[in-house]
Amino acid sequence: MNLLLLEDADFVAADRVVLQGRRLKHLHEVHRAEAGDSLRVGRLGGLMGSGSIETLSAEQADIRVSFDQPPPAKLPLTLLLALPRPKMLRRVLQTVSAMGVPRLVLLNSYRVEKSFWQTPFLEPAAIREQLILGLEQARDTVLPEVVIEKRFKPFVEDRLPQLAAGTRGLVGHPGDFPACPRALSEPVTLAIGPEGGWIPYEVEKLHEAGLQPVQLGERILRVETAVSALLARLF
């Protein structure tokens, strides 16, 4: 938790918050905070600034806060991701949030196991929890938008062309394709496949919607590693 992220319900006055629960526990156990300590704070969806701990007990922390700094810029990116297995999903949500992806589409693919769609980690509160952890890690205040698309074809045929319009469309896919471009400043729509990759039909449909296949070398990376590697290369 490199940023104490505050929500509306935490505020008891414009410049004062009261914390309990997970964040209080973290202040005690990880930060080993004491009254008088100052720490970085951010208001969910708003500015960042600093907080000064006025009182701290096992039950609650009272913190005086002020905000003066905008959160870091997001990447100019829409990321389409074939739904990863549940354990990986949680980590990928944190990574996506930490790296500044503003919009994530979790998409079906032939190689996504049907059971993955049943995971409780896809419930809105569970997704939000992981996104918040990513924001706290990276020091950001703005939640990414997450869209769930359980059917590949209608999404790719009906909605993707508009979503990708005016952007550089890319599909990460191993094989004899151009290398992933570097240091782009234009907006990008990037699709990353499941473990085992997109099937050729899917690559073709994504291509028809305006996304060009690009590769990142002959090594097959786990989804989480591929996400951070592709984003670091692109921007």
Next chain:
Amino acid sequence: MNLLLLEDADFVAADRVVLQGRRLKHLHEVHRAEAGDSLRVGRLGGLMGSGSIETLSAEQADIRVSFDQPPPAKLPLTLLLALPRPKMLRRVLQTVSAMGVPRLVLLNSYRVEKSFWQTPFLEPAAIREQLILGLEQARDTVLPEVVIEKRFKPFVEDRLPQLAAGTRGLVGHPGDFPACPRALSEPVTLAIGPEGGWIPYEVEKLHEAGLQPVQLGERILRVETAVSALLARLF
């Protein structure tokens, strides 16, 4: 397991292996393999090729193998990493191995908790297990070398200057430093700090040993994410 990685003890003839244990279980449960299936194989430290399953039972698999292809090139890199917390260490070892890092130094730092050095995940067999998983993931056959340096100062003063000689030396560190360079072809020595970052004294000592601080933006990334992002940016 995108590559079935074979060790000397698996071979019953030059072109024939017998498998039991973890890899057999994986063939059954994940690959749902059957006799007659072919699969990608690699010989640890050697070539890659293909295998054909001749017989398959709950007890063992007999596979005919041939080798004709070199493993993918490694990155021209020595990676110094402040020892991560044990759970993260295991994932980072897989990532490092999968991304083709040939040499990893696990290093002490002021912000590395002393207890991290006690983890059983640092035992040679445990390290090797994670490195093997990374090779199987990425389709590589050559284990990275892992060096453990429990004392920062003697390593950085006495051994790092020679290790970094003739390479581009870099320290990943947030702050007012030049951006991490892109698409290098020269050899690199890269140091990545612990959660919370190197302390100024450490940055200074690394600098004296020939490593220049570079930053990857204002977002603070988890170690595993920082490793894959920095490597994808550098090479």
